[in-house]
Amino acid sequence: MDQVFFSHALVYLAAAVLVVPFAKRLGMGSVLGYLIAGIIIGPYLLGFVGAEGEDIMHVAEFGVVMMLFLVGLELEPSRLWRLRSSILGLGGLQVLGTSLLLAIPGVLLGLSWNVALAIGMILSMSSTAIVLQTLGEKGLMHSSAGQNSFSVLLFQDLAIIPILAVLPLLSFHGGGQEMEVPGETGLIDHLPGWAQTLAVFGAVVAVIFIGTTLVRPLLRYVAGTRLRELFTAAALLLVVGITALMYSVGLSPALGTFLGGVVLANSEYRHELESDIEPFKGLLLGLFFIAVGASVNFGLILENPFLVLSLVASIMVLKTIVLYALARLFRMGTDQGLVFAVSLSQVGEFAFVLLSFARQQRILDENLTAMLMAIVALTMALTPLMILLNEKLIIPRVGTEELAEQIEPDRIDEKNPVIIAGFGRYGNIVGRFLKANGIGTTVLEIDSDRVELLRKLGLKVYYGDATREELLKSAGAEAAQLIVIALDSPEKCLELVETVKKHYPHLHVLVRAQDRSDAYEFMDAGVLYVYRETFDSSLRMGVDALKILGRRSYQAHQAMNIFRRHDNKALKHLATLRGDRKQYINHAREKIMELEKFIEADLQDRALDHDAGWDVESLKEEFRAS
Secondary structure (H helix, E strand, O other): OHHHHHHHHHHHHHHHHHHHHHHHHOOOOHHHHHHHHHHHHOOOOOOOOOOOOHHHHHHHHHHHHHHHHHHHHOOOHHHHHHOHHHHHHHHHHHHHHHHHHHHHHHHHOOOOHHHHHHHHHHHOOOOHHHHHHHHHHOOOOOOHHHHHHHHHHHHHHHHHHHHHHHHHHHHHHOOOOOOOOOOOOOOOOOOOHHHHHHHHHHHHHHHHHHHHHHHHHHHHHHHOOOOHHHHHHHHHHHHHHHHHHHHHOOOOHHHHHHHHHHHHHOOOOHHHHHHHHHHHHHHHHHHHHHHHHHOOOHHHHHHOHHHHHHHHHHHHHHHHHHHHHHHHHOOOOHHHHHHHHHHOOOOOOHHHHHHHHHHHOOOOOHHHHHHHHHHHHHHHHHHHHHHHHHHHHHHHHHHHHHHHHHOHHHOOOOOOOEEEEOOOOOHHHHHHHHHHOOOOEEEEEOOHHHHHHHHHOOOOEEEOOOOOHHHHHHOOOOOOOEEEEOOOOHHHHHHHHHHHHHHOOOOEEEEEEOOHHHHHHHHHOOOOEEEEOOHHHHHHHHHHHHHHOOOOHHHHHHHHHHHHHHHHHHHHHHHOOOOOHHHHHHHHHHHHHHHHHHHHHHHHHOOHHHHHHHOHHHHHHHHHHO
């Protein structure tokens, strides 16, 4: 058994390492790379793992279990309250509308109403793992589409509880067909449907009660040992305990760990748990995606290719239509609505859990369950590709139409020395500062909902993708003096830098970088003005810390200026060495020590009395004190 485990682990890791980087370079994203890796090593191609398919689904369920624990861990009550309207309104309408619209064709095809309704509820789910991972990689989580997608996914996660409670009731109307279902080990399997429903709700209430009364004292006790690994072990003990409880009443382990994460989200130890588990998050999600790819039953698909592909296309198209209609109802723009609808058009990982539960409850037979599992896996595998096609083919055309309506009337009159690409939390500060100083700016923003809001606030903002050369030309790039690049995605920022360097080399480029690695990329692209978004605010905090600790204001600001000059100089030097990790680390250490000695020497060379003459703030404080 150990040899089989290590062999499978070797195959999974090798497939991920070899395939995912190649997929990323082709612009397909890591999720599609993991899915392709799973298909390659699965039983229907190379056959390295899961010849009978059972082992793969166990691995997949383990990935879902750990993923949902992390999702639950992030569900803070304040965030739930802030998104309450979109969670209950948008999410509730999506689940209800999609369930009914998917159930109706099932009835028309000859299924009983209870089977069709169960299938509709199951297929209404979307993939939390794929959507959040893909939108996060593309820098779209803070957009309107990203926030609304998160709200819908959150409602779907919460809707699992009532769906699992309702499914036993539907089993009473299965037409009297008895099925042999192996592995029924739940403690409530012998109970009638209404009793099972009560047991499900009772288990949920028990988890919430135990979590709110016992979790914090337990974690406080373990934290007192100051053993980090023991704290993580205590968290896992809680998760496994809740999982065992939920399994005993017929619920899935994935749902149990999700509730466990929600319980931990309410404790003061949530951030420490996140820091402990976060390094495993990407690998576990990758493991889940590989398992999904390997679980695609190509044998069943090849037996009924037209039927399976027709059902896959019908489900994804129907869900896209419903989601896009809801997006327009909730006042989302065209491009954001398309991103939202296409991103959520697949069937999610919870469907595997719900299908297994529906099979156990004798609602679905074995053949129908196998068919639906193949369809679910196929929709998940196609989603990253559909998102890519939507991004590359559909949205640019829609954006061009909207741009023609919005920017064309102002082309002649709008000639400003500054173009700002991206007017979010970073770019809007720069824009407001320049406007307050009488500098005209032409602002480009790709989030149509943000454009609408900013226009209501009286700001002149144009919709469109600033990386497109024709848009820059319409915005007056030929006559402008500089461009401020403040897009949320570092990849988009770099793409815009390359476009500007190619078509408008006369423009001075000022670009926002999220961290040092981004800064290195922009420096390699020839950008002279790179601004790390947290650098100056961090230095300002350091200055205030020095002043609180008794350092005079002038000394603190002088130390900040020295640090800034030295760090910028070191940044340029280290950029040339980052290809050699050992040399990079050695030089980085030298620069840190050099900076500390330089600031210390500067402080010793300056007389405190001389500094006090420059220190107006400290003199004011001393005067008030006297």
